[in-house]
Amino acid sequence: MLETRKVNFYYGDFHALKEINIKIPANSVTAFIGPSGCGKSTFLRLFNRMNDLIPDTRLTGECLIRGENIYHKSVDVSVLRKKTGMVFQKPNPFPKTIFENVAYGLRVDGISNRSFIADRVEQSLKSAALWDEVKDKLKKSAFELSGGQQQRLCIARALAISPSVILMDEPASALDPISTSKIEDLIHTLKKDYTIVIVTHNMQQAARISDKTGFFMLGELIEYDDTKKIFLNPSKEETQNYITGRFG
Amino acid sequence: MNKKTKQGIAFMIFRILSVAVAGILFYILGFIIYQGAGVINIEFLTSSPTNGMTAGGIFPAIVGTLCLIAGSSLFAFPLGILSAIYTSEYAGNGKVIRFVRVMTNNLAGIPSIVFGLFGMSLFVNTMGFGDSIIAGSLTLGILVLPLVIRTTEEALKAVPDSLRRGSLALGASKLQTVSRITLPIAFPNIMTGLILSIGRVSGETAPILFTVAAYFLPKLPQSMYDQVMALPYHLYVIAVSGTDLEATRPMAYGTALVLIAIVLIINVSASLIRKKLQKHA
Ligand SMILES: Nc1ncnc2c1ncn2[C@@H]1O[C@H](COP(=O)(O)OP(=O)(O)OP(=O)(O)O)[C@@H](O)[C@H]1O
Ligand SMILES: [Mg+2]
Numbered sequence: 001m002l003e004t005r006k007v008n009f010y011y012g013d014f015h016a017l018k019e020i021n022i023k024i025p026a027n028s029v030t031a032f033i034g035p036s037g038c039g040k041s042t043f044l045r046l047f048n049r050m051n052d053l054i055p056d057t058r059l060t061g062e063c064l065i066r067g068e069n070i071y072h073k074s075v076d077v078s079v080l081r082k083k084t085g086m087v088f089q090k091p092n093p094f095p096k097t098i099f100e101n102v103a104y105g106l107r108v109d110g111i112s113n114r115s116f117i118a119d120r121v122e123q124s125l126k127s128a129a130l131w132d133e134v135k136d137k138l139k140k141s142a143f144e145l146s147g148g149q150q151q152r153l154c155i156a157r158a159l160a161i162s163p164s165v166i167l168m169d170e171p172a173s174a175l176d177p178i179s180t181s182k183i184e185d186l187i188h189t190l191k192k193d194y195t196i197v198i199v200t201h202n203m204q205q206a207a208r209i210s211d212k213t214g215f216f217m218l219g220e221l222i223e224y225d226d227t228k229k230i231f232l233n234p235s236k237e238e239t240q241n242y243i244t245g246r247f248g
Numbered sequence: 249m250n251k252k253t254k255q256g257i258a259f260m261i262f263r264i265l266s267v268a269v270a271g272i273l274f275y276i277l278g279f280i281i282y283q284g285a286g287v288i289n290i291e292f293l294t295s296s297p298t299n300g301m302t303a304g305g306i307f308p309a310i311v312g313t314l315c316l317i318a319g320s321s322l323f324a325f326p327l328g329i330l331s332a333i334y335t336s337e338y339a340g341n342g343k344v345i346r347f348v349r350v351m352t353n354n355l356a357g358i359p360s361i362v363f364g365l366f367g368m369s370l371f372v373n374t375m376g377f378g379d380s381i382i383a384g385s386l387t388l389g390i391l392v393l394p395l396v397i398r399t400t401e402e403a404l405k406a407v408p409d410s411l412r413r414g415s416l417a418l419g420a421s422k423l424q425t426v427s428r429i430t431l432p433i434a435f436p437n438i439m440t441g442l443i444l445s446i447g448r449v450s451g452e453t454a455p456i457l458f459t460v461a462a463y464f465l466p467k468l469p470q471s472m473y474d475q476v477m478a479l480p481y482h483l484y485v486i487a488v489s490g491t492d493l494e495a496t497r498p499m500a501y502g503t504a505l506v507l508i509a510i511v512l513i514i515n516v517s518a519s520l521i522r523k524k525l526q527k528h529a
Contacts, residue, residue: 081417085418
């Protein structure tokens with residue numbers, strides 16, 4: 001589903017990703033772990049081309065979604081981003097109503113059919129396990145929600161434009177344990193319909209929710225395998241050291 | 249002396265200073281009200297000056313100042329806001345943009361009489377508008393353009409990048425992100441800049457001296473190519489160069505009071521709009 005071939009990425013002269021080859025299967029959860037600054041977020045942002053926004057950066061190699069090179073000249077970045085939702089580390093709801101937050105992606109897509117939008121908003125909030133908590137206050141500001149609710153709102157917002165891939169960069173790191181477990185449950189149910197890639201610093205979280213795990217260090221993908229294998233019997237010593245807490 | 253008393257003393261000094269500043273402002277305001285309120289009545293507000301400007305009202309000057317506020321705003325607001333959007337949202341931080349930014353800041357520091365001369369040479373003479381509302385408005389517009397640009401840029405910068413990224417990540421174009429997210433969020437702060445610039449425009453004398461202001465013109469303007477009287481210039485005239493200064497002193501204060509009131513009314517209504525907008529955001 002997602003694939004990179006010999007990907008190198010540079011911030012100016014800084015070589016942030018080194019020769020990364022990976023194949024991520026569809027309808028699964030893949031977790032990226034690794035010490036801070038090793039390039040996990042940078043790697044994640046390749047798949048919706050958010051790195052394009054950072055000036056003075058350079059990419060070599062190929063980055064494919066369903067076999068299509070997403071950095072090819074003919075690719076429309078807006079269309080790509082609609083198919084590749086992203087959830088950020090800190091909840092970033094817009095200063096709009098709950099309803100309008102979820103409807104935003106549809107509206108910028110030029111959709112104006114009101115009942116269609118209302119249906120889609122409801123579905124997305126249900127999929128994000130937020131509907132019951134907000135159905136009576138859709139017209140209220142999104143800022144009235146708790147941090148955990150805001151993050152699920154951001155997930156709903158990403159789901160509303162029917163992506164096939166969802167990228168999550170430490171989506172639960174700013175949340176309390178209860179909100180975190182809600183998000184984890186959510187990721188588990190979303191896996192049926194979406195390909196999910198998640199960056200996390202929480203090793204137990206990676207072990208709990210992911211099917212595959214990739215371990216990054218200093219810009220290299222040290223090891224990538226089934227999550228069970230990575231946590232029970234990693235083949236590289238660095239991985240072993242990291243997950244047992246001897247490093248990072 | 250322990251930490252707490254030190255801090256207490258420091259706060260006390262700050263408090264006295266800020267009260268003193270507010271006190272000076274109130275004193276000025278009170279002084280002008282005290283001196284000028286006496287002449288304010290319906291006639292003063294709605295009639296033209298008479299008897300060599302020693303009697304009558306200031307209606308033409310009020311109209312003139314309102315025209316100049318409207319004219320310069322019409323010119324400076326769209327232009328300033330659009331160029332600020334361009335420089336802060338689109339243009340990145342290249343050499344050219346940095347140069348433009350430095351120039352904008354320098355422009356803000358040029359004395360206003362220089363703008364007056366420039367306006368006279370360009371709008372009045374070269375472009376042939378003559379002494380007119382349009383020449384004065386354009387001159388005042390250029391004068392406040394740097395202010396509008398600067399405050400708009402600051403307002404846009406204050407919008408968190410995470411919201412821009414959130415919007416772009418949902419497939420919104422840059423233009424959609426600016427128009428649906430960045431601008432609406434920045435708008436209340438942009439308005440603060442617009443209010444400041446209106447205050448500036450209504451009070452400036454030098455830029456309108458050679459471009460629009462009439463010494464005495466009881467007739468109201470018929471088009472933007474007409475001259476008008478304006479409050480600050482009228483104030484200057486009746487305060488220092490009238491025919492009977494002693495007699496017109498109260499009228500000068502009355503004129504000042506009207507000028508302050510206009511700016512105040514615009515400020516208050518703008519902040520009401522601002523509050524309303526923020527509530528919706
Ligand atoms: N905008 C940028 N400009 C320059 N260098 C950057 C930029 N963003 C990241 N880097 C560098 O690239 C490297 C990888 O950063 P990245 O954010 O991908 O790490 P990460 O693994 O996500 O770290 P963390 O776990 O702390 O989020 C870091 O060394 C960082 O300093
Ligand atoms: Mg990161």
